Amino acid sequence: MRRRPLATALLSLAVSLAAAWSLLPAVWQALTAVKPEAQITSSPAVWIPSPPTAEHVRALLERKPFARYLVNSAAVSLAATLLALAVAAPAAASLCRMPPRARNRWLLGLLLVSLFPPILLLFPLYEGVRLLGLMNSPLALVLPYAAFGVPLAVWVLEAGFRELPREVEEAATLDGLGPLGRLLRVQLPLAAPSLVAAGLLTFIASWNEFLLALSFTTRDASRTVTAGIASVSGASLYEVPWGQLSAAIVLSTIPVVLIVFLFERRISGGLTGGAVKG
Amino acid sequence: MTGSLARRARHERVLLLLPVVLLLALVVGVPALRVVLLGFTRTELADGVVSSWAGLATHARTFADGRFLSALRNTAVFTSLSVSLEVTLGMALALLLDRSFRGRGALRAVVLVPWALPTSVMALAWAWIFHDTFGMANDLLSRLGLIEAPVAWLARPATAMAALVVADAWKTTPFVALILLAGLQAVPSEVLEAARVDGAGSWQRFRRITLPLLVPSLVVATLFRSIQAWGAFDIVYVMTGGGPGGSTETLSLYAFQSWFRYLDFGYGAAIAVQGMLVALLLAAVVVKLASRRETA
Numbered sequence: 001m002r003r004r005p006l007a008t009a010l011l012s013l014a015v016s017l018a019a020a021w022s023l024l025p026a027v028w029q030a031l032t033a034v035k036p037e038a039q040i041t042s043s044p045a046v047w048i049p050s051p052p053t054a055e056h057v058r059a060l061l062e063r064k065p066f067a068r069y070l071v072n073s074a075a076v077s078l079a080a081t082l083l084a085l086a087v088a089a090p091a092a093a094s095l096c097r098m099p100p101r102a103r104n105r106w107l108l109g110l111l112l113v114s115l116f117p118p119i120l121l122l123f124p125l126y127e128g129v130r131l132l133g134l135m136n137s138p139l140a141l142v143l144p145y146a147a148f149g150v151p152l153a154v155w156v157l158e159a160g161f162r163e164l165p166r167e168v169e170e171a172a173t174l175d176g177l178g179p180l181g182r183l184l185r186v187q188l189p190l191a192a193p194s195l196v197a198a199g200l201l202t203f204i205a206s207w208n209e210f211l212l213a214l215s216f217t218t219r220d221a222s223r224t225v226t227a228g229i230a231s232v233s234g235a236s237l238y239e240v241p242w243g244q245l246s247a248a249i250v251l252s253t254i255p256v257v258l259i260v261f262l263f264e265r266r267i268s269g270g271l272t273g274g275a276v277k278g
Numbered sequence: 279m280t281g282s283l284a285r286r287a288r289h290e291r292v293l294l295l296l297p298v299v300l301l302l303a304l305v306v307g308v309p310a311l312r313v314v315l316l317g318f319t320r321t322e323l324a325d326g327v328v329s330s331w332a333g334l335a336t337h338a339r340t341f342a343d344g345r346f347l348s349a350l351r352n353t354a355v356f357t358s359l360s361v362s363l364e365v366t367l368g369m370a371l372a373l374l375l376d377r378s379f380r381g382r383g384a385l386r387a388v389v390l391v392p393w394a395l396p397t398s399v400m401a402l403a404w405a406w407i408f409h410d411t412f413g414m415a416n417d418l419l420s421r422l423g424l425i426e427a428p429v430a431w432l433a434r435p436a437t438a439m440a441a442l443v444v445a446d447a448w449k450t451t452p453f454v455a456l457i458l459l460a461g462l463q464a465v466p467s468e469v470l471e472a473a474r475v476d477g478a479g480s481w482q483r484f485r486r487i488t489l490p491l492l493v494p495s496l497v498v499a500t501l502f503r504s505i506q507a508w509g510a511f512d513i514v515y516v517m518t519g520g521g522p523g524g525s526t527e528t529l530s531l532y533a534f535q536s537w538f539r540y541l542d543f544g545y546g547a548a549i550a551v552q553g554m555l556v557a558l559l560l561a562a563v564v565v566k567l568a569s570r571r572e573t574a
Contacts, residue, residue: 014374015385022389025448028414029403043428045417087297094294097287106295113306115502117509117557119530120550123316123537124309147305150298179290210398210512215538226398230516242406249399256394264387267394271453272460 026253032246033057040243056243057251060232065220066248069228073252076138076224077206080145084153084202085195087146092157093183107155114151118211129216136222144212149202156201156270160194161187197270200263204256225252316547323541336544340552348524349532353553356442356514356528357507357560363447364503365496368454375455376462393452401516404445408432415441435525438518442526446513450506454499461495462488501564508557529553 032040033056035049060066095103125144134140164187172186188195213227223231229248232241260267320336321329340346371389375382392400407414408431416428431437465488473483511530514520520527520535529549536546 011374011377011379014370015379015381018371018374019385019388021448022391022452024414025400025403025407026391026395028407032406041412043411044420045412045414087301090294091298094291098291110298113302115505116306116310117505117530117554119509119511119533120313120554121306121309122534123543123546123550124312125305126537127312128309143301144305147301150301154298179294204394208394208396208398210396210516214398226396229399229402242409242412245402246406249403252399253395256396257391260390260394261387264383264390268386268390268456272456 026257029246029249032242033250035243037243056241056247059241060244060247060251063244064228064232064248066225066228066251068221069223069225070251072138072222073207073224073226074255076141076145077203079138079142080149080206081199081202083142083146084149085157085199088150088153088157088198089183089188089195090180091150092154092161093179093187095154095158096161103158107158110151110154114148118148122211122215125212126215134216136217136219138222140216141206141209141212141224145206145209146202148209149205152201152270153198156198157191157194160191160197164190193266194270196263197266200259200267201270204259204267207256313547314551316544317551319544321544321547323543327543329544332544336548337552339545340548345524345527345532346529346549349527349529349549350553350556352439352526353508353528353530355439356446356510356526357504359439359443360446360450360507361500361503363443364451364454365500367447367451368458368499371451371455372458372462375459389455390452392449395449397449398512398516400449401445401513404441404448404513405432405517408441432518433522435522438522438526442514442517445517446507446510449513450503454503457499457502458492458495461492465491497564501561504560504564505557508553508560 031047031049034052034054035046036051036053036055039046039049095106098106121144129135129140168186168190169182172182177185208226209224210226210230213224214230217223217227220228220231229245229252232245232248317336318332318334319329320332321327375386375389408416410416410428410430410433413431415431416425419425420428429437431441469487470483473487478486509530510528511534514526514528514531515534518526520531530553533546533550533553536542536549540546
């Protein structure tokens with residue numbers, strides 16, 4: 001099919017606009033992170049750093065235990081993801097064998113839970129964390145993050161399990177596998193793409209969580225990266241170290257950007273599979 | 279024999295659901311009950327935490343509280359503006375991604391990036407973009423000749439709200455676009471083709487065929503986004519802190535401040551619960567409107 005030149009030009013323009021809108025804010029940040037201080041505070045703005053510098057990254061790592069924040073975020077998010085999957089997978093296996101009406105009622109209930117605004121739960125959770133002596137403990141974040149991730153994880157896994165041919169499951173039952181055996185040896189391996197999608201969605205959401213991280217960590221060594229960055233600001237609003245902040249922003253977003261570029265299909269599939277079938 | 283097998287299968291199904299139920303009860307159910315109860319008390323910090331049953335008195339305080347009313351208004355303005363912008367941009371993006379062109383796969387990944395980045399972190403990035411003297415927004419706008427003098431975006435109520443809306447739209451448009459794209463791809467191409475043969479122009483095909491079929495996706499996207507925007511915290515807390523002068527303070531922020539700054543625990547709960555009730559009402563209205571449209 002031949003396209004008219006005008007239509008082709010318009011399409012290219014639209015594609016460029018979409019890409020610029022999506023990436024420009026992040027690119028601007030990345031440029032600021034490696035700009036010499038004098039070029040950061042220059043008006044009109046200098047876009048391309050010359051020469052690029054690592055001074056902000058160095059200053060940031062000297063002033064703040066930033067590597068520690070990253071490790072904390074990774075550990076908390078990974079633990080929350082594993083817990084969410086461990087809890088969601090059996091539930092999904094159970095739901096995919098239920099009569100449709102009961103199943104839809106469960107899925108709708110989970111959807112409603114996932115729409116609960118976290119702010120509503122913040123103070124009671126804070127009380128619970130204090131009561132159990134979990135302030136600054138990773139557990140104070142892992143449990144809620146896993147719970148927040150569970151509804152979508154169940155949705156994604158259940159959709160994946162339901163696509164498996166029923167005979168596979170029946171054959172496994174005849175071979176004497178119980179529900180857990182079926183889940184671990186048959187359903188999860190066969191629905192691995194759904195498992196990956198559910199895991200990625202939970203990991204990204206946990207990595208990005210801010211409200212609880214801000215409220216349940218008071219020691220620098222316990223902070224995750226989102227809460228840590230909030231503490232990077234300078235002595236006053238007018239002394240914000242923008243170079244260091246940009247360096248922090250770039251360092252904390254690299255992992256999720258990588259995940260998006262590697263797993264875009266899975267993530268989109270998981271997100272829309274969850275939302276559109278409902 | 280079959281009866282006992284069936285019973286065993288049912289027991290299994292219940293057991294497999296138990297971990298989810300326990301985790302959600304612990305993290306969502308109990309705290310939700312607690313916050314509702316807390317809203318009916320007067321609970322403050324004075325010589326230790328003092329709590330007494332207050333009936334509706336704590337809830338009634340909001341009616342005479344100008345700051346609550348202003349937070350309610352700010353939340354409504356923020357939600358309606360950002361969701362309208364997101365749905366508009368998301369629709370444009372979805373229509374673009376629904377076409378076939380070289381590099382579509384790459385563009386799909388690129389437009390998903392904002393969705394995946396941490397909101398609190400990117401809120402800081404947006405504060406830097408909207409910086410009055412060194413920010414990217416003023417630089418681009420003045421190069422394009424759209425503004426003559428730099429705008430102090432975050433220092434004035436209207437522009438601070440606009441900056442928040444743009445930042446929120448940037449972050450969440452990909453989600454809307456994905457939902458709408460899935461809807462678009464479910465539109466049967468034969469119908470569109472038949473309409474084209476019958477001489478319907480592209481706008482007519484969109485207006486008469488695509489858009490009506492897209493209503494369920496639009497409802498889902500609008501509903502999800504409205505509820506999330508209504509509870510927005512990260513972006514406001516980091517970008518404006520509710521300022522200038524409380525002009526962008528949302529209900530979430532006010533509840534947070536009541537709890538952790540004013541240590542007025544019961545009132546914070548009342549604010550959060552009332553905010554949630556309004557959000558529920560909002561959701562019911564959206565669903566109602568949508569179902570009326572579908573039957574009409």
